[in-house]
Amino acid sequence: MNVEIINIGDELLIGQVVNTNSAYMSKVLNDAGIEVKYVTVIGDNPDMIKESIVTALQRTDGVLITGGLGPTKDDMTKNCLNEMFGGTMVKNTQVDQHLQKYFLSRNLPYTSTNQSQALVPDCCQVIFNNVGTAPGMVFNSKSLNQSVISVAEAEDKGKLIISMPGVPFEMKEMMQRVTEILQKHYSVEAVVHKTLSVGGIGESFLSDKLEEFERRMAEINANDKSVCFKLAYLPDAGIIKLRLSAYGKENKKTEEKAEELFNSLKLILEDYLIACGEDNIAYVIGEELKSRHQTVATAESCTGGNIAHVITSNPGASSYFKGSVVSYCNEIKSIVLNVKKETLDIYGAVSADTAKQMATGALQLLNTDYAVAATGLAGPDTDGSDNETGTVYIAIAQKNKDVTVFKNCYKTTRQNFIDRTTHFALFELLKIIRKN
Numbered sequence: 001m002n003v004e005i006i007n008i009g010d011e012l013l014i015g016q017v018v019n020t021n022s023a024y025m026s027k028v029l030n031d032a033g034i035e036v037k038y039v040t041v042i043g044d045n046p047d048m049i050k051e052s053i054v055t056a057l058q059r060t061d062g063v064l065i066t067g068g069l070g071p072t073k074d075d076m077t078k079n080c081l082n083e084m085f086g087g088t089m090v091k092n093t094q095v096d097q098h099l100q101k102y103f104l105s106r107n108l109p110y111t112s113t114n115q116s117q118a119l120v121p122d123c124c125q126v127i128f129n130n131v132g133t134a135p136g137m138v139f140n141s142k143s144l145n146q147s148v149i150s151v152a153e154a155e156d157k158g159k160l161i162i163s164m165p166g167v168p169f170e171m172k173e174m175m176q177r178v179t180e181i182l183q184k185h186y187s188v189e190a191v192v193h194k195t196l197s198v199g200g201i202g203e204s205f206l207s208d209k210l211e212e213f214e215r216r217m218a219e220i221n222a223n224d225k226s227v228c229f230k231l232a233y234l235p236d237a238g239i240i241k242l243r244l245s246a247y248g249k250e251n252k253k254t255e256e257k258a259e260e261l262f263n264s265l266k267l268i269l270e271d272y273l274i275a276c277g278e279d280n281i282a283y284v285i286g287e288e289l290k291s292r293h294q295t296v297a298t299a300e301s302c303t304g305g306n307i308a309h310v311i312t313s314n315p316g317a318s319s320y321f322k323g324s325v326v327s328y329c330n331e332i333k334s335i336v337l338n339v340k341k342e343t344l345d346i347y348g349a350v351s352a353d354t355a356k357q358m359a360t361g362a363l364q365l366l367n368t369d370y371a372v373a374a375t376g377l378a379g380p381d382t383d384g385s386d387n388e389t390g391t392v393y394i395a396i397a398q399k400n401k402d403v404t405v406f407k408n409c410y411k412t413t414r415q416n417f418i419d420r421t422t423h424f425a426l427f428e429l430l431k432i433i434r435k436n
Helices: 021-031 044-060 077-084 092-103 112-118 168-185 203-210 213-225 251-268 279-290 307-313 330-333 341-346 353-368 414-435
Strands: 002-008 035-042 061-064 090-092 119-121 125-127 136-140 158-162 190-199 227-235 241-247 273-276 295-301 319-327 371-374 391-398 404-409
Touching: 002 021, 002 044, 021 061, 021 168, 021 190, 021 404, 035 044, 035 227, 044 061, 044 295, 077 119, 077 136, 077 158, 090 092, 090 112, 112 213, 119 136, 125 168, 136 168, 136 241, 158 168, 190 213, 190 251, 190 414, 203 213, 203 227, 213 251, 227 251, 241 307, 251 404, 273 279, 279 307, 295 307, 295 353, 307 319, 307 330, 319 353, 330 341, 330 353, 341 353, 353 371, 353 391, 353 404, 371 414, 391 414
Parallel strands: 002 035, 002 061, 061 158, 295 319, 295 371
Antiparallel strands: 090 119, 125 136, 136 158, 190 241, 190 273, 227 241, 371 391, 391 404
16 A cells, blocks of 8 residues: 655745654655655645645545644644544544643643644544644545545545644654554555665665676566565665565565575675664674774864764763774874874875874774774865865774775765765774674
8 A cells, every 4th residue: 555645834845844754654654564655745724735635645545644733823734624524623532631631730721722622523533642732633535525526445445544743753652553553444565674784885886786686686576476576775975775675465475585585685795794774884883892892992183073973873882982082183183193293294184194193093092902093185175285175094003903094085075075984984994893
């Protein structure tokens, strides 16, 4: 089955609020075997609300709506739905009692405006809001006022129109119940998603490497109608996530076939593999270091501490990450990290020798097993040397081993330069850890 998501709110259209609802809903629905075919964002306008719902019913099996359920005059969704379904507003006792307790516990009056949120169309099923005030509502297209639209019914059961609050944490609390309602009402196919992350290879080169794999996948799809496979490329700055999706009628069979194909994918990409599932590269590095009882530090110039930030974004990083020196100027490189003055004078701050000495200095200063250093030109200005804007040197130092130095050039935006440098440095660090 497929659905359309309609997110309502002027604040979404003017960029005042980022529409995170659609992304969250799409993921939850997709994991439940429900395809999101369209996402529509509209303002607080009753004509647009009705028009969008009519369009969605004509082209999808069901409609999920967020926003416009509050008590203020710009919240119009509930009244629009009531009109479309020819309903009458009635007080829902459970919601009314919940609202009274809600406002009483906050020493606030239960005004007539607040009481209006307990009024719901008599033609809907109420989804109780456990963490807020506005209830969700479920309508069936069979009850739709036929003067509004005539729609083809989904499996003769009708199409569901489900309205939820636009407040993200309230919507999220309802989504599990919403997916259960959808799965019970419709015939939902089994869906299996398996993901892995790779590094050290560009998207076009990755596609070439997987040409035979994708040809074999297409043959399976052509010869076995019980399951359908899709492979999606999801590139980031220096890291690519691959999502293998399997759609079938039987859960067990779909899972088994997906696992078999996924294992062959991992085998092909073993030299570039970062992680399976949703684990990020810094988390994988942390797990590798913890298993070896080892530690790491960073010495950063052009990345401004971003490598350390990514590492410490994972809980428990203090057990393997000792610290960072953000040596943005030459004085700190020299005084704190012991980069030789003659190195800076002869080769400059953006050089292999400086990166190497930064990594060695951090390793000794913070007494770790590994140290990662980065120095480069994020742009847009140059440093007066022969280095191009976008040039970066990355060094990885290890106890009692030679320092490894890499040179890259990322002609891109400043932020993308920082992100690509960070991911490259972490991927090379992961490779070195795994080899030891």
